[in-house]
Amino acid sequence: xxxxxxxxxxxxxxxxxxxxxxxxxxxxxxxxxxxxxxxxxxxxxxxxxxxxxxxxxxxxxxxxxxxxxxxxxxxxxxxxxxxxxxxxxxxxxxxxxxxxxxxxxxxxxxxxxxxxxxxxxxxxxxxxxxxxxxxxxxxxxxxxxxxxxxxxxxxxxxxxxxxxxxx
Amino acid sequence: xxxxxxxxxxxxxxxxxxxxxxxxxxxxxxxxxxxxxxxxxxxxxxxxxxxxxxxxxxxxxxxxxxxxxxxxxxxxxxxxxxxxxxxxxxxxxxxxxxxxxxxxxxxxxxxxxxxxxxxxxxxxxxxxxxxxxxxxxxxxxxxxxxxxxxxxxxxxxxxxxxxxxxxxxxxxxxxxxxxxxxxxxxxxxxxxx
Numbered sequence: 603x604x605x606x607x608x609x610x611x612x613x614x615x616x617x618x619x620x621x622x623x624x625x626x627x628x629x630x631x632x633x634x635x636x637x638x639x640x641x642x643x644x645x646x647x648x649x650x651x652x653x654x655x656x657x658x659x660x661x662x663x664x665x666x667x668x669x670x671x672x673x674x675x676x677x678x679x680x681x682x683x684x685x686x687x688x689x690x691x692x693x694x695x696x697x698x699x700x701x702x703x704x705x706x707x708x709x710x711x712x713x714x715x716x717x718x719x720x721x722x723x724x725x726x727x728x729x730x731x732x733x734x735x736x737x738x739x740x741x742x743x744x745x746x747x748x749x750x751x752x753x754x755x756x757x758x759x760x761x762x763x764x765x766x767x768x769x
Numbered sequence: 770x771x772x773x774x775x776x777x778x779x780x781x782x783x784x785x786x787x788x789x790x791x792x793x794x795x796x797x798x799x800x801x802x803x804x805x806x807x808x809x810x811x812x813x814x815x816x817x818x819x820x821x822x823x824x825x826x827x828x829x830x831x832x833x834x835x836x837x838x839x840x841x842x843x844x845x846x847x848x849x850x851x852x853x854x855x856x857x858x859x860x861x862x863x864x865x866x867x868x869x870x871x872x873x874x875x876x877x878x879x880x881x882x883x884x885x886x887x888x889x890x891x892x893x894x895x896x897x898x899x900x901x902x903x904x905x906x907x908x909x910x911x912x913x914x915x916x917x918x919x920x921x922x923x924x925x926x927x928x929x930x931x932x933x934x935x936x937x938x939x940x941x942x943x944x945x946x947x948x949x950x951x952x953x954x955x956x957x958x959x960x961x962x
Contacts, residue, residue: 676956677937683958711944711953712936720959 612753619752622666622692623745624654629665629689631682634672636699639731648734653741662688667744673701674714686721692751694724694744698737703728770818770885772797778818779887783809788892791864798888800867806891807901813878813887814906821878821887824903827913829874829921832866833895834947868892872923874900893923902928920945 630640644650644658651657659665662685674682686695697717700706703726705715717723724747727740751757770778772792779799780787786805791798801809813821844850867873870892878887893900902925904910914925915934922943925931933940937957942949954961 676954679959680957710951711949711955714956714959715954719956 615752615755616749619749622752623748626653626655626667626741626744626748627657627659627665628655628667628669629660629662629685630658630669630671631685632669632671633674633678634699634701636671636701636731639734639737640669640671640698643734643737648738650738650741653738653745655741662686663690665689666692667694667696669696669698670702670717671698673706673708674717675712676714677712679714679720682717683720694748695721696725696727696740696744697723698727698740699732700728700730706730770883775819775885775887779809779813782812789867793863796886796888798867798890800890800892803891803893803900806889807903809889810876810903810906813889818883819885819887820880820882823879823881824907824909824913825877825879825886827874827876827903827910827917829872829893829917829923831872831921831945831947833871835866871895872898872921874917874923876903898923900925902926904928919943922946 630637632640642648644656649656655667662668666689668686668689670682686693695717697703701708701713702717703723705713709715714720725740725744727736729736732740747758772795775797776790776792776799780790783805786801786809787799788802789800813819867890872893872895874891874893876889876891878889879885891900898921900923902910902914904914904925905927911929912934914928915930915932917923918925918931919933919935920943936944939957940955942953
């Protein structure tokens with residue numbers, strides 16, 4: 603994105619990042635109880651619209667951020683992957699709740715042990731369910747990442763997942 | 770009809786079908802031989818004294834690991850493991866597993882006209898896990914029997930659509946059987962963890 607690092611283009615990119623981070627179109631992929639907490643965050647008490655993310659799009663082709671909210675089972679995993687593939691670049695993924703981060707306490711035959719096994723994740727919000735304050739904190743971290751991406755010109759690589767998880 | 774009179778009515782009507790029966794905390798349980806399942810359930814549904822028109826639940830139990838593990842651990846409020854307290858003597862003790870067979874299939878019936886309940890328990894052997902389907906009598910049994918097939922691998926003959934219902938096509942094994950490895954994963958996509 604950043605070819606010429608002159609003053610004008612870098613200012614332009616910063617402005618683009620500023621605009622982009624305050625106009626997040628999110629796709630809520632809600633499967634479980636974390637959805638209630640997601641709704642609490644989205645409604646007027648906590649008001650996610652203050653951060654420009656108050657407009658959920660129910661088509662992945664119109665969304666920037668995939669909010670994966672709730673437990674993902676192995677049966678659901680191909681669907682989630684397909685949704686992620688359908689989103690246009692640039693796109694970001696937020697793992698909402700401990701089940702999407704690591705599988706949570708569902709260490710069993712049915713559950714994906716963290717969605718980062720099937721797609722890159724930008725922000726992890728643990729908690730069962732996370733408080734709305736944590737969600738807003740995670741959203742602000744995502745905004746910082748979006749801004750950094752435009753300022754520095756390169757996207758922070760997602761943290762690699764260890765091959766073998768010792769339990 | 771109270772629990773004991775329900776048991777008496779079923780036992781008198783089908784003396785060779787009922788192997789044992791008991792009441793536990795006000796709930797009547799009749800343990801049936803599996804050959805006579807259809808005959809008895811049809812009677813329970815159509816008899817004017819019973820009119821069991823509501824199949825509350827249909828599930829199965831795998832008793833193969835029952836009583837073979839260690840005693841459950843008890844933890845004091847400090848988190849330290851302590852020995853379990855002595856059992857309080859029970860006037861009406863739980864009768865234990867109904868049969869030496871590996872599986873039992875459990876039917877819970879309720880009558881919305883007479884407001885009474887009955888539980889049927891049908892032992893199913895490991896060698897031939899097969900039972901007659903009651904989905905003709907109670908359409909609710911359709912999905913419940915598919916769930917039992919999916920989770921325990923018990924076939925229901927006469928079922929119109931004997932497919933898995935919760936797990937996906939290509940899933941191997943029956944995850945609620947006690948010999949299904951607790952760490953076994955069969956992901957459709959992604960790594961094996």
